[in-house]
Amino acid sequence: MATNNVSTFLQTINQGIKPNMFSVDINFPGGSDFTNSDKQLTNILCKSAALPGSNLGVIEVPFRGRTVKIAGDRTFDTWTATFFADSNMEIRALFEDWANSINSHEANTAERFLPNSGSTGYMADLFVSQLEKDAEVGGSVIRTYQLHHCFPTNVSAIDLAYDSNDQVSEFTVEWQYSFFTAGVGDVGKATGTKLSTVASTRDVV
DSSP: OOOOSHHHHHHHHTTOOOTTOEEEEEOOOSSSSSOHHHHHHHHHHEEEOOOOOEEEEEEEEEETTEEEEEEEEEEEOOEEEEEEOOTTOHHHHHHHHHHHHHSOTTTOOOSSOBSSSSTTBOOEEEEEEEEEOSSSTTOEEEEEEEEEEEEEEEEOOOOOOTTOOSOOOEEEEEEEOSEEEEEETTTTTTTTOOOOSBOOTTSOO
């Protein structure tokens, strides 16, 4: 029989995980428009994000006065991140340019017209990592989520006001994506290699 006391709890949870220890890596679409420094900029200025969630639909089938429930199709929620605006508004311009390349404001044209990650495609993969506060600089990576085939659908407004003192402007960006995979550590993040499975932390990767 398990002993549920403070010592057992501390041995199980250790230091837990801290929601302010995270890293976001955005691989912008291919081509010369976006650079590695753009990726680093978004990582530094990302104020908040989320580990992705998913929903498994339910099909309700009536049978002799009862409702039998069976598994339906899986859907993935919109992924949102909040960014601080830098002094040159460079980071906001990056996302505006990405969205504009999919469908331009005035001309209604599509510079990036293919739904892929190639030089003419508008989709890219994002990586969200949960970090651990330890002796490693920046924290070691516990688990990485790879969001596949992402593209921004909303770059929020930034409110301006004379009485908005002592604060830094920020804005949110919403992405659509097809699915996510996950793995232990930072597998695949450096090279962009697809994480092949939603792996448990007990699995060896």
